Amino acid sequence: MNYLIVVPRIINKLGEFYQFPQGIAYISSVMVEEGFNVYKLNLNHIALSVSEEIANAIVSNDIDVLLTGGLTGQYGAIRSVIESAKKFKQDIVTIVGGGIITSSPYYAMQALEHVDFGVIGEGENIIRELCHALENRCSIRKIPGVIYKDGPDYVVNEGKSQPVDVNRLPLPDYEGLGLHELIKTIPNIVGMSEYNTFPVITSRGCPFRCTFCFHPTGQKYRQRSLDDVFNEIDYLISTYDIKYLSIQDELFGYNIERLREFCARIKSYGIQWRAQFRVTDVTQDLVDMLKDANCASMGFGIESADNRILKSMNKKITIEDTDRALKIVYNSGLGFTGCLIFGDIAETLETATNSINWWKKNVHYGLQLSLVVTYPGTALFQYAYQKGLIKDPVQFIKDSCPTVKLSKMTGEEYAWMVEQILSLQRMSQSLPREIKSFHVDYENACMDLVGICSTCNTENHWSKVQFFIAESITCKNCGRRHYSPIPDTIVDRILLNLNKLLKRYGQICFWGVNPYFYMLSEKLNISDKNIFYVDKSEIRHGINISGGKVQSTDVIGNKNIQCVIVTVPQYYASLAPTIETEYPCIKRLLSISELLSSHFV
Template sequence: MPRLVNKVGEGYQFPLGIAYISSSLKKAGFQVTTVNLNHTEENSRDILERLIRQNDIGIVATGGISIQFNSIQEIAKQAKSIDSSIITIIGGGLITAEPKVAMEALEYADYGVIGEGEETICELIYSLEKKQDLSAVDGIIFKSGGALTQTRPRAEIMNLDALPWPDYDGFDLDKYLELPPPDVNNLGEERLAFILGSRSCPYSCTFCFHTIGKKYRKRSMQSISDEIEYLVAKYNVKFLFMADELFGVDNTRVREFCELMRRLNLPWRGSFRVDEIDRDIVEMLKKGKCAIIGLGLESADNRILKSMRKKITIEQIENALKIIYEANIPFSGNFIFGDIEETVETATNTFNWWLAHPEYNINMWMVISYPGSYLYQYACENNLIKDRVDYLKKGCPAVNVSRLNREELNWLIRNILEMPAKKASNVIDTQLIHTDRATNRMTVSGKCAKCGAANIWEGIKPFISVSIPCSKCAQKHNTPTPLPIENSIIHAVEKLLEKHHKIGIWGITFHSTSILGNHAIFSDPDIVLIDNSSYKQMMTINEKPVHDPSVINDKNLTVIVVFYPNSFQQVEAMIHSTYPTVRHIIDVCDLIHAPG
């Protein structure tokens, strides 16, 4: 399992895909050695070399999604450096979205698994062992004689109940459950586990790519129930994240699931469409221990919703949010700007709706053209993405597919970054109680902006766009940046500048924008602002431009402070692979306890 964390002890989203692959290989009788690189301080190359030597390993397999490219590439590179004869196999959305592009970018990969991999990888390894014709194995791509060969697509797995459960033991779920939650979608519960009850989604939104097939399939409720009861009994799981792309497709199924959760007294989170939400459903979810309702919102303009192929309306969004809000159930949902049909008028409509409804505190983002999505194909066909391999290696930065010009995009980005700090529901009378030096998590207190109730929020990760709910009324609030935390960052930056003379700040978010714009130190010409998003490169902060990462070479920067805590591992790997002269890459959270 690739390293997804900056330091051991941080939470992350447990990748179920690779755990399904491992259990399928073991069920087929292959000898499998597993390792989760997120749970050890040891150098990953040293770990791989020891396991390869001790277990006489001839194949190294890993995988993940497109934005994890650099972490996955590093594993394949290390394996080949240990023994050039080792066969490397890569799977997951990274390969499935753009098989030929991914394999060209992954110069150390021998084979790629396209789509669902449980059956494919078993057939591939069997054929490799028996030296059989690989062209007969459906769903793979491989390098042969300097060229790429892609076989026929593999049929989707229809009977999901027949698959073994993920290899939880092999990837240390017991250790994972001891970690703080990964800070996604308001989650604040301990011992949180992910589970899949279905695969794919019956809809085709333009910004989305279904990594495990186009046809929606679901497990039986008995199969899901058995796995959940196993997780509770063996691992003492206390919170369940249903990782289905869309959970609420069938009300009868949702009702059965709610009855199961109520019987187990197990809080959970699932994803729903706004056109499925009514008062009866919400009441059923509340009684059924649903702690967080995930919603796909995306825009408050019906023209954009139609362009995105959402098949919902703003009227349905308003109805769903009102019902959920009145039921005092936390929800997660975002507005994403920059669709193909986005204009100043459509964006203004969404901003105005957002301003009229601060109680919902909806996060706002720019749309990303992820490989495999319709937006990605559109961007490539219109030469907005000029080099697909380079785009993948750079972490899939945002590109402008909208109708907005440079000046209009600058206006749009500023609103997205600055409005939440000024207008959203923010905690009143924030006080920092404690920061954990090992995890850089903080405990803060404050009053709810809606009901005024006193709250204490524990284990909060600074500088990330995650809402924290009121314990009494479930009102969502922005994650605060207490003044002592902010002052620590400023002091640490001053010391870094004094020591190294020039530093780069990578990551323009609403948290970083607030700090960068309010402190004189960031006006220093030797502090360089960086982001790999072409949108954000159109901005100025304190009259300073935001640069493309190539400025690292132009200005010979050796120290970079990264303001993306949840993506630090990916950014760090990208900087290491592209800008080897950088000597110090620092997670902004590590500056909280930096020595004076």
């Protein structure tokens, strides 16, 4: 049999950064090692449509089985792959794995519709058994961790697949899935802004049970041996020009002795790196050790500045722990990232105000603000479903998990909280002290600029800073974040092309509101009754924005709006299939980045 492993298209344009799919890369390597005849297709590096690429790959390689996967938020992109394959070759066998299936097997299979087999949990062992069964035409009913349709119902096989031995896995299939193309792009992630950034996983799982978090690889925490990890790093160095190492572990600094050995060994490589830590583990000695080992940035789960919310989230930390840790890291000059997330079950106007006031007091830390997302598989999702806050879990997945009102705060209190989140972040950061030059690439919706850090006075050259995505730019010397400027030429180009759309379609709808678009809307200063702002999340409804208010997406059908602009480009690929299906009145659906093109018509 011939197998095709497909990485769903999650970018908006070729050349954009995306998170390398480590899970799919491990599956690919395991299947090749097992001797299966495997072809690979990464849709993020190819220009043709998803349906064309899938059809070409199936025909060229006489494909019998297609495998893909990803997270729940990538539902639209994953469905597009499966749907395209089934439309072209009805009898092709389709297999989906990853967080989307593992977190909610029954609901995900119903939402995706065209999947023959779903893989629950870590897929390396399961996929071996499943593919051997397909090859030999054996029953799959005794393979644990597999869900499939049997008549009108879905069946999950009994038993539980054993956790994967992380020290016996082959290296991820970096070449087969096009890592050499991805490293030519610059991450649009806070704390990372370097070409040739490489992902590495040194452990799986997480021993903690935060209510908002789901662990696709399971609760059991397993660490790879450092010999195995450094064999992989040595391979990457000999094959690629590594400049930055992004350690993808959910929790890296859990074992202090292992961390100490890692720092001692990585130091001689002379490359920068970042990883995730807990504030309770931070000491001055640890931070000094990390700096000496070329660690450029520490990631923290801050979540709230109110101990009542931290307890409700089951975080096992206090705001006092956070205060102590961040003070040590900040005073040491080591970069760090973190986020406050609002809207927990126990959130009140008082607790939200406490967190916002703490954030304002510590604005120099540059922490992000966000709303909690009720992902399937989390304790929050179970609560929301049991309380009737999520009435249709299948539709919830199709809608890409819109934010849910979990607490008893009033609509006015929610609106105030959300407006704080949208407005404060860019207001808290300054532009670089001096912008010496910049060049705008309209076709790729990005710019290069040279500026002086307002903290350490270092001259920085920022390349391919993407509009609508990169809310901040980071000093490569001290880690200070500045807000990414929005040149007047960008505003003028958007207004010009919006007027073209208004003349053609009469009405326009902007889909989605995030901090970048919120700030951009103020610069656009649009006051037109034929321009609407919508969001799937009820929490954002009623928010004031550029002379209008955010409404339900129902307004698209009610007013027969024919032109919709998705304001967050990195979500476009996942949202587009669902939007087009749900609102057939739409004649033109586009990403906001398309408004910058000089060829726009």
